[in-house]
Amino acid sequence: MKTPGRDLAKKVADIKSAKTFDVRSSALPTWCPGCGYFGIHQGLNACIRELGLPLHQVMTVSGIGCAGRYPFFTKTYGLHTVHGRALPVATGVKMANPDLTVYVVGGDGDGLAIGGGHLPHVARRDVNVNYLLFDNSIYGLTKGQPSPSSPVGMKSKASPFGTSDKPLNATLLALTYGASFVARLFAGDPRASPEPSLKAPGIRALRSSTSTPRA
């Protein structure tokens, strides 16, 4: 069902005026309607607000993919890097200015495929950053190829006969690598915000299971 234009405009105005969204930037998210990322966005914004973090002391670092666009949708400092390299870049940011609260956001392709080699090293260095892995088990931005966490047998244009590769379990990986705090969240429940994690020192890996809207 399509939302009429004026209703949408009103909705946007409501969102902008509501105090609860003051971490959001004026840029509208590019995510598809119904995307689970909206829930994560809402939860993280609420978390930053509740912790009372000044926005200029917060830095959001991302890679490439639908989650890569995240920094544009907040009022914090942001750095949208290249595919898979958000964690090393965030390492540099945090070491240069330890006073910053650093959030690293990225999808399962960014964090488990091309950038999969960085998580163990960020964990063993115990870099004090928060890593939010938006795990929707698909490459969304390139329109639906299987990702490292896609289930066996997933059919797509790139896997017309179904994938044969076994999926990775991001939570188990983070635990194995020795991240100091690991949690699983569900994007459909924004109130389960990542806030408690901030009390733990060192790398915090948060895997949020989410979904991508089907065309």
Added chain:
Amino acid sequence: MPGVDVTVEVCGMAGDGTIAAGGLINEAMSAGGFSVLGFDSYPAEIRGFGRCVTRSRIGDEEILAMEDETHVLISLNDQQSISRVPVLAKDSALFFDNNPPTYVTEEKSLAAEVDPETMLFGMPFSDLAVEAAGTDRGRNLTALGGFAAVCGVPPDFFRRVITKKFKPKGEKVLDANLKSFDAGYDYAKEHFAARLKTMFVEPERFEGRERVMLSGNLAIGKGALDAGLKLYFGYPITPATPIMEYLAKMLPERGGAVIQMEDEISSIGAVLGAGFAGARSMTATSGPGFALMTELITHGVMAEIPAVILNAQRGGPSTGLPTKTEQSDLQAAVFGGPGDSGRIVIAPTNVAECYAFTVKSFQLAEKYQTPVVVLTDFFLDNRVENLPMPEAAEDDIAGGNIFPDDSAKGSYRRYLDTETGISPRSVPGMEGFTFSATGLEHTERGTPDYSPDNHMKMSDKRHRKIQGALADLPEPREFSPGGKLDVGVVGWGSTFGSILEAVNTAQSRGLKVGALKITAIFPYHGDVIGEFMSRCSRILIPELNHSGQLANLISHLRGNDVVRLNLATGMPFPPSAILSRIEELVKAGA
């Protein structure tokens, strides 16, 4: 009295103390006030199955390059040293162990292989060392004693540097080494008194001026420290590793840190992150690592983030020749990576410039908000020169950041399209200036925007900015009498020392030739280079690569009419090869 210009080699198997002996020669002659250029050759394998050779060129004027010929060979292993016979000058001196003689074969000895005019100094290195110190471990120092006695080096210079080197290992070790040296010195004085081959004659030279022996790599490390480096991220690779090792020792006490990352991609990633957050940071690598970094380097270009990347070139492509020298990453440094991603590339030609350019690169990176690539090569990184301890001027260390002023609060445009292309840059923590940087094409505010006009405008802004950096880059330096020249030789990197030596010799033979040193590789001073080229009948560009990468970049300034002289041997460029090409060109033009 002709000036001193002597090349001394020590050759042996790994484990003979060859590198140590060569280092002591460099230190001793440097302390004696001579100019020294030293370069070692060693195999890539960690446990050297092969031979080690150190070469030291010693003179009383500035040494610009390695020479082809060797005047003194100190052989610690004759079987290895026989390979050095072809480079020995006609009337050279050979020091070797004569008890037992280490025969190359049953019939032939090293002494019999060399030219008959070679002066032979056979000494029982091992016996003398055992007799003096109870062990033959100091036989390399016994050999040095013989060299000092015969060639006229006051023994105190060796004693002083031996003391400096071995004192930290305890009195016993020091005493054994000093005794081994003295045994060789006394033996040679006694046995060779009638046929000394004095090469270092002027005693006033030995008063000692304040000079230090410094390799290119250490000069780079010291330059980074003096410039206020805070964070170094790197991954081990020959020949850049010594920079990381030096900084790992030195940086912590200055409040900085060295982080060994998981690969070169993460190294440059962290450098960019730290640069974005306002800290001076760098990485050093070689060709294979640089190739991995190129995507993120172009991210630094696009998002306008300061970073310093040192590429210590080695032989390529791929793994190539890890312990050999080459100048084959110029094109990768200037053009490597996706898109039109202009960045600053500078290339020192000697150890002093290794220091100065490293210092300057941080300021350039900050001012022009861009990755700066410093291109060195294996020969430059590993050779040692003696020079006055380099120091940086306040102006060169000063921060280059241009921060936004308060009036921009609330309407801050991070990528403001200014006349110079330089936009005031905020760093995280500054209130009122938050923004998101991106590798996507973006507007002045940093918002992604792929519209045709915007991409034209922002591409133009970035290139205008990089071209504008020319004002802060070192101009080409001409070495010529000026005016019309028969041959002009243009060069860069470690090869330039060889060029200058060849051109100096050609000039002393009355030829109308000149040299042009280029250190700003990109952007480059096209007007200055073009003007020089227009005054020369022929242009010669010698490079240590197969295709002529500098020639590819600048020969259009001369209508592509340049003569290339390319060597892909993995060895420093021999000045003699350049000299003979100059003479051919002059003759052909006459």
